Amino acid sequence: MKRYIKIFTNGLVLENPLLMLMIGLCSALAVTTAVANGLGMGLAMTFVLLMSEVVISAFRKLIPDSIRIPVFIIIIAAFTTVIDYVLKAYFPDLSKAMGVFIPLIVVNCIIMGRVEGFSYKRPVMDVIPDAIGMGIGYTWVLVGISALRELLGNGTIFNIQIMPQSYKPILFFVLSPGGFFVFALFISLNIFLKSRLKNVEEERK
Amino acid sequence: MKNMLKLGIILAIYASVACVGLAFVYAGTKKVIAERQKTDLEAALNDLFPQGKGFDEVTGSLKSTEPSVTFNNVYEVKDGNGPLGVAIRAVGASYGGPVTVLVGVGANGKIAGVKVLESKDTPGLGANAANPTYFVDRTKRLTFTDQFKGKAVTDPFEVKGDVIAITASTITSKAITGIVKVCGQTGSQWLATQTGGTK
Numbered sequence: 001m002k003r004y005i006k007i008f009t010n011g012l013v014l015e016n017p018l019l020m021l022m023i024g025l026c027s028a029l030a031v032t033t034a035v036a037n038g039l040g041m042g043l044a045m046t047f048v049l050l051m052s053e054v055v056i057s058a059f060r061k062l063i064p065d066s067i068r069i070p071v072f073i074i075i076i077a078a079f080t081t082v083i084d085y086v087l088k089a090y091f092p093d094l095s096k097a098m099g100v101f102i103p104l105i106v107v108n109c110i111i112m113g114r115v116e117g118f119s120y121k122r123p124v125m126d127v128i129p130d131a132i133g134m135g136i137g138y139t140w141v142l143v144g145i146s147a148l149r150e151l152l153g154n155g156t157i158f159n160i161q162i163m164p165q166s167y168k169p170i171l172f173f174v175l176s177p178g179g180f181f182v183f184a185l186f187i188s189l190n191i192f193l194k195s196r197l198k199n200v201e202e203e204r205k
Numbered sequence: 206m207k208n209m210l211k212l213g214i215i216l217a218i219y220a221s222v223a224c225v226g227l228a229f230v231y232a233g234t235k236k237v238i239a240e241r242q243k244t245d246l247e248a249a250l251n252d253l254f255p256q257g258k259g260f261d262e263v264t265g266s267l268k269s270t271e272p273s274v275t276f277n278n279v280y281e282v283k284d285g286n287g288p289l290g291v292a293i294r295a296v297g298a299s300y301g302g303p304v305t306v307l308v309g310v311g312a313n314g315k316i317a318g319v320k321v322l323e324s325k326d327t328p329g330l331g332a333n334a335a336n337p338t339y340f341v342d343r344t345k346r347l348t349f350t351d352q353f354k355g356k357a358v359t360d361p362f363e364v365k366g367d368v369i370a371i372t373a374s375t376i377t378s379k380a381i382t383g384i385v386k387v388c389g390q391t392g393s394q395w396l397a398t399q400t401g402g403t404k
Contacts, residue, residue: 063219067212071219078223082230089237092245096323175327 004129011133013197018141019190023109027101028142029179035158038146039139040094044083044102046135049111050128051079053119057127060120072115073106080105110138145182149173250280250292253309253318257282257289267395271387273297277305281399288399290317293388299380301325304334306384310392314358319350319385324377331377341369349378358389 015021018028031041052075056063063071084102087095095102105111114134119127147157153174155163163169172178250260263279274297282289290311296303302325309317321335333339334349341349349371356367362382364370370378 062215064212064215067216070216074216074219074223078227081227085230085234085238089234089241092241171330 004125007126008129008133011130011135011137012140013137013190013193015134016137016141016190017110017113017134018138019187020194021110021113023113024111024138025183027104027108028138028145029176029183031098031101032142032146032149032179032182033153033174034097034150035143035146036094037097038142040087040091041098041101042135042139042142044087044098045105045108045110045138046132047083048076048079048105049114049135049138050131052076052111052115053127053131054124056115057119057122057124063120068116068120072112072120076111076115077106110134141186145179145186148182148185149178153178246280249307249320249322250282250309252320253292253307254282254284254289254311256284258285259283260292263291267291267293267391269295269387270391271297271383274384274387276388276391282309288312288396291392291396292317293392294322295384295388297380297384299324299326300331300374300376301327304377304380304384306381306388308353308385308388308392310358310389310396312396314393316353316356316358316385316389319353319381321350321381326374326377331371331374333371333374334377334381339371341371349381353385356389358386358393362386362389 011017013020017023018025027041031037052072055075056072080103083105084095087098087102114130118130122130151157151162152170153172155161155167155169170178173182247260250257259282261281261283263281267276267279269276274295276293276295278294280292280294282292290309292307292309294305294307296305298304303323304321304326305323307320307322309319311317324332324335326332326334337348339348340346341352347369349369352369356362360367362368362385364375364378364382368378368382
């Protein structure tokens with residue numbers, strides 16, 4: 001049990017896909033202009049990651065080494081298309097807002113990286129906490145970045161006015177350069193969290 | 206050679222299984238997506254023509270006179286005893302890429318309403334064209350698209366003239382205004398031939 005918890009928490013801070021591994025940044029920066037988008041993208045990504053990791057881990061002995069990458073892409077693409085249809089059918093606004101970035105989950109490095117580096121070599125039981133941990137690690141960063149960007153750049157959160165009416169939105173934060181600044185802030189926050197965690201661990205020893 | 210075949214077959218099996226799975230999902234969601242798009246469209250048309258009772262898609266007879274603007278769909282709106290107006294879904298180029306606008310033209314020669322359906326313009330600047338809480342005229346609480354409502358199609362449609370522009374988004378303002386102008390003119394001309402024919 002302890003092992004699974006360790007795999008799970010790895011994705012949250014220590015090996016956070018966005019802030020520590022620094023992969024899959026393109027779509028992460030592009031969709032985080034509003035909290036709803038960030039949350040939607042995070043959950044969509046978590047779903048695809050979990051399903052692909054489980055399937056690939058379950059079939060890992062049946063996937064020949066030399067064609068593993070095409071097989072991975074087929075599996076990831078299938079689940080991405082599923083989420084694309086579901087969003088279009090039941091959350092049309094979200095699907096519209098995220099546009100091309102949902103289909104682009106197929107080539108997201110986080111999924112490719114986890115599948116190739118982790119689930120292809122591990123049993124299903126190891127893979128589930130990893131996918132959920134990585135997914136939540138991805139989602140909390142997206143929600144955090146998009147909350148800050150929406151609040152400063154639009155004065156709202158979830159489209160609800162938070163800032164007083166007199167507040168003039170700082171557009172910069174909604175535009176791409178602002179995304180980089182907020183992202184950098186989150187990287188430093190994550191490094192701070194990491195050093196804290198290390199201190200706690202050392203004290204225990 | 207033998208190995209190649211084996212790998213090819215394995216790959217084909219994975220691909221076919223994924224395809225079959227996707228086919229089921231597609232079949233399951235297709236109806237909902239189509240229905241959703243239909244209700245979305247009906248809601249939008251109802252917004253433009255609240256008295257409208259039925260909508261018919263018109264194909265072929267209405268073409269854009271402007272090369273930069275294309276008409277995707279045209280809907281004739283009826284209220285029981287004749288055409289009430291025409292709604293045109295038109296696409297034109299704007300700052301961040303194509304912008305899709307639904308323009309309602311009334312049989313009285315006036316714009317019934319304008320709705321921005323899709324736009325890729327800068328959030329907070331050009332995207333304010335579709336923002337219901339962004340007012341170009343704060344005292345009248347008029348959004349950018351609201352100002353076209355009730356405007357005669359023969360008006361000059363000049364940004365910063367008779368059309369108030371979105372702050373710092375002249376290109377978006379001009380693009381949408383241009384689309385509305387073309388739709389208004391061709392739409393009202395077409396409506397004139399329609400009512401003339403039935404009389």
